[in-house]
Amino acid sequence: MYRYLTEFNTNNLPFEKIDTIIVGAGLSGLTVAKYLVKLGIKPLIITKKEIGISNSFLAQGGIATAIGKDDSPELHFLDTVKAGKGICIENNVISMVETGLEEVINLINEGLEFDKDCKGNLKLTKEGAHSRSRILHIKDKTGYYMTKFLFNQIKNKIYLITGYFIDEILTDENRFIGVVICNKSLRKVIYAKSLVLASGGYSPIYLRNTSAYKIGGDIIGNAFRAGIYLKDMEFIQFHPTALYIENQPAYLLTEALRGEGAVLVDEKGKRFIDELKPRDEVAKAIYKKYLNGEKVYLDLSPIVKKGISIKERYPTVYKLLKTYGLENQINKVPVSPAAHFSMGGIEATSYGRTSVDGIFAVGEV
Structure with missing residues (x-):
């Protein structure tokens, strides 16, 4: 060499x-x-x-951090090592969940403003493999x-x-x-x-x-x-839900959508997987559908039924959907996995x- x-x-x-x-x-x-x-x-x-x-x-x-009243670094640790399927270096995970929480609190004290509800409480959403809503x-x-x-x-x-x-x-x-x-x-x-x-x-x-x-x-x-x-x-994480438009880039559709109720459906409109399982499991389930010649869609309508505006809560997603003429087709947004994290x-x-x-x-x- x-x-x-x-x-x-x-x-x-x-x-x-x-x-x-x-x-x-x-x-x-x-x-x-x-x-x-x-x-x-x-x-x-x-x-x-x-x-x-x-x-x-x-x-x-x-960003995931155990800042909620019903949460703790210990729970965050357990969720992480479970999703890691025994491969995580546990001492590093402990350091991440503990110092990560400290860093986020420091950023908030320095003036970084995360989304809050009308009472001034931090809004926390849920994502795959997390047992608590801990996504700021x-x-x-x-x-x-x-x-x-x-x-x-x-x-x-x-x-x-x-x-x-x-x-x-x-x-x-x-x-x-x-x-x-x-x-x-x-x-x-x-x-x-x-x-x-x-x-x-x-x-x-x-x-x-x-x-x-x-x-x-x-x-x-x-x-x-x-x-x-x-x-x-050899370990590369595939994000389950990247927009799938033929010959176009794999634009990410945030997992927070599934955390707030969006579901994955097949061509018949039926769910086939728990959307909040670890990413590798969800990505494999979608990939299996494609291997069988089927397409998979992300249905955002459950979010709207909760009274949440896609345009206001998810402006990046809305802009992307509008670019491809999908803003009025939110119950059938085509997705497939894409390489996401090394x-x-x-x-x-x-x-x-x-x-x-x-x-x-x-x-x-």
Whole structure:
């Protein structure tokens, strides 16, 4: 195996030096940047496109956290490991449900406003494999608003480079020393003390995927060539309900729709699965229908019967339906599974440390 994909001499390339590099500007990367800023470090964020082109930005349904009165981190933990079918690293799950709750409370105290009812209580919805309603949301653009909120907190305290790819990760005796970045016209070296990989997963290796434009999983190749260990690459989560229009992208239809009553039906209008089972089970049930030559639809009419307006509660979904002339056909929205989330990827400790000194991995990567 060649260490680098292309030949180059770092001595002949323009260079600069920085303390810490973060690759990716989704929620994970921005959160790391936020805490580095608190420590007095001004990190450099590198992203292929402008801020807003990330999987976080596209996240619709909301964020799961055990904040309800009938909920607890212990219940959230049990739901998670059950859905994980014995594969989860339990100590990491404990850390996620406990610190995740703390982080959400911190964001609320800092001014992030999730949807509330007329009495000022947080609105919580239910999604697959959760035993409680624990999904906080901001309409159906939760990721959009959270990303903007975090970026606005730190935008004047970071360095930002957009429009560049990571060409190669540079190491010396298993220690990170820098990256080679490039765009269509320029290649240069940035030397740094540490590198945080937060660039999204590799689900776009599948034709039907819900990832943001420019997310391609290429950083996995960079990491592998740099000697970083990978793990469980075969595990990719398929979201059960992506809009199915022939020869069109697989636009996500948030699971929150099913949490608020939408049902999956076959061509005869009959339900065939508990819509709130874990995603892998629901996706397999839908896929089996397609293997038998049948189509599957998402029926949104139960939501409307509850007095909930699709246009107001789910403006992103409504806009999508209108684009394809389906806004008046809410009882028969065609769906099929699409690759959604990379469950495997770079192997890291619960603190994000990888097998190469000075390189960390956070989030979906």
